[in-house]
Amino acid sequence: MRKQNISFDLTVFDSIEELSVDEKNLMLSAVASRKKAYAPYSNFQVGAALLLENGEVIVGNNQENACYPAGLCAERVAMFYAGANFPGVVIKAVAISATSINHIVDKPAAPCGNCRQSMSEYEVKQKQNIAILMMGEIGEVLKCNAIAKILPLAFDNSFLD
Ligand code: THU
Numbered sequence: 001m002r003k004q005n006i007s008f009d010l011t012v013f014d015s016i017e018e019l020s021v022d023e024k025n026l027m028l029s030a031v032a033s034r035k036k037a038y039a040p041y042s043n044f045q046v047g048a049a050l051l052l053e054n055g056e057v058i059v060g061n062n063q064e065n066a067c068y069p070a071g072l073c074a075e076r077v078a079m080f081y082a083g084a085n086f087p088g089v090v091i092k093a094v095a096i097s098a099t100s101i102n103h104i105v106d107k108p109a110a111p112c113g114n115c116r117q118s119m120s121e122y123e124v125k126q127k128q129n130i131a132i133l134m135m136g137e138i139g140e141v142l143k144c145n146a147i148a149k150i151l152p153l154a155f156d157n158s159f160l161d
Helices: 021-034 072-085 113-126
Strands: 012-013 044-052 055-060 091-100 132-136 142-146
Touching: 021 044, 021 055, 021 072, 021 091, 021 132, 044 072, 055 072, 072 091, 072 113, 091 113
Parallel strands: 091 132
Antiparallel strands: 012 142, 044 055, 044 091, 132 142
């Protein structure tokens, strides 16, 4: 028997103003997209912006449904659009911003488990890390340099060989 410890590094920025110009612009794209979310049931609006290696920025926001499980998170709307339209193009980074009509979200929005799994798939596929930046509406921004870090012990295609 042996014990193992899994840990990872996060960079914590006090606010969006501390980000590099490129990262700030990507986060601002997520913020702009968040404002177009279709979230009449939760009132929780999320925007995601992907930076592709060709410079293209792909955005997505959460799309809810009267049949709740039929809705989709912002991250997967953006990832699936990139996967569908730019299948061979490396995704370098994803920025996420979330807030609520009911209250200001002042802590970083961490992606749900399903979104981590979906983003991990693209990271494995492209064999290059996807950096992730997470923010609420205001406050700290968290940065992690790979999706794999926030999904330890991930299920991937190696199990299917
Ligand atoms: N949501 C996202 O879009 N991304 C996340 O990472 C967490 C949750 C959406 C799904 C749903 O429309 C609303 O936020 C409340 O869960």
